[in-house]
Amino acid sequence: MQSAWHSVRHVATVSMCDLEFGSGKVKEQSMSGWWHVPWCKQFVQPCLVELLGSTLFIFIACLSVIQNQQNTGMLQPALAQGLGLSLVIAILGNISGGHFNPAVSLVAMLIGGLNLILLFPYWICQLCGGLIGAALAKALSSEEKFWNASGAAFVTVQEPGQVVGAVVAEVILTILLALVVCMGVINEKTQDTLVPFFLGFSVIVAILIGGTVSGACMNPARAFGPAVVANHWDFHWIYWLGPLLGSLFVGVLIR
Numbered sequence: 001m002q003s004a005w006h007s008v009r010h011v012a013t014v015s016m017c018d019l020e021f022g023s024g025k026v027k028e029q030s031m032s033g034w035w036h037v038p039w040c041k042q043f044v045q046p047c048l049v050e051l052l053g054s055t056l057f058i059f060i061a062c063l064s065v066i067q068n069q070q071n072t073g074m075l076q077p078a079l080a081q082g083l084g085l086s087l088v089i090a091i092l093g094n095i096s097g098g099h100f101n102p103a104v105s106l107v108a109m110l111i112g113g114l115n116l117i118l119l120f121p122y123w124i125c126q127l128c129g130g131l132i133g134a135a136l137a138k139a140l141s142s143e144e145k146f147w148n149a150s151g152a153a154f155v156t157v158q159e160p161g162q163v164v165g166a167v168v169a170e171v172i173l174t175i176l177l178a179l180v181v182c183m184g185v186i187n188e189k190t191q192d193t194l195v196p197f198f199l200g201f202s203v204i205v206a207i208l209i210g211g212t213v214s215g216a217c218m219n220p221a222r223a224f225g226p227a228v229v230a231n232h233w234d235f236h237w238i239y240w241l242g243p244l245l246g247s248l249f250v251g252v253l254i255r
């Protein structure tokens with residue numbers, strides 16, 4: 001399992017060139033290394049896994065919100081999303097790094113755990129996965145439950161007075177998530193085989209403490225898919241700005 005997230009530095013790395021993040025220089029890799037690792041394994045396979053993993057996780061996340069029982073509060077979505085994320089990362093993480101989140105890919109790139117060339121393909125696959133996952137959740141839900149839950153879109157922020165608190169909450173919660181990624185996955189000195197479960201626990205904690213403040217998104221792909229399917233865009237920008245700012249902070253801090 002230790003290779004599960006650490007492999008992002010090997011599998012999800014471009015063979016034609018390695019980017020040295022500290023100096024900004026590009027060094028050419030030997031042609032022998034290129035032939036030993038097929039291009040599809042370095043480009044296509046990780047991106048497809050990010051698409052699949054994002055679809056599975058966001059399907060779980062959306063369905064847990066749509067089917068949530070009123071008497072369980074935040075507990076059902078928190079447990080479903082945290083445990084679901086742990087499971088998907090444990091299964092697929094050794095192929096792509098198991099990001100399934102544009103904010104995670106950003107911080108991984110900033111500290112040298114993901115080649116810059118793969119950042120935008122990862123983002124595209126994650127957003128597409130979010131859209132597919134949200135659409136599948138809608139297909140399996142009754143119209144009444146779907147619209148009662150606003151299609152699992154984030155509707156916590158209802159007025160401008162809540163915006164600052166929501167943005168700050170998203171930044172802080174994403175920092176927690178990104179620190180787990182950086183210190184438990186990418187940093188060789190502090191890597192841990194239980195990282196998939198640590199990440200799941202961090203999601204559970206974040207939803208339980210921040211769900212009523214911002215919705216505890218921490219993942220632009222998680223916000224994007226339901227927003228498209230339910231056509232709900234009110235304050236949607238919060239769920240991009242907060243997570244990306246949190247990732248930038250951790251990337252600068254750790255780097």
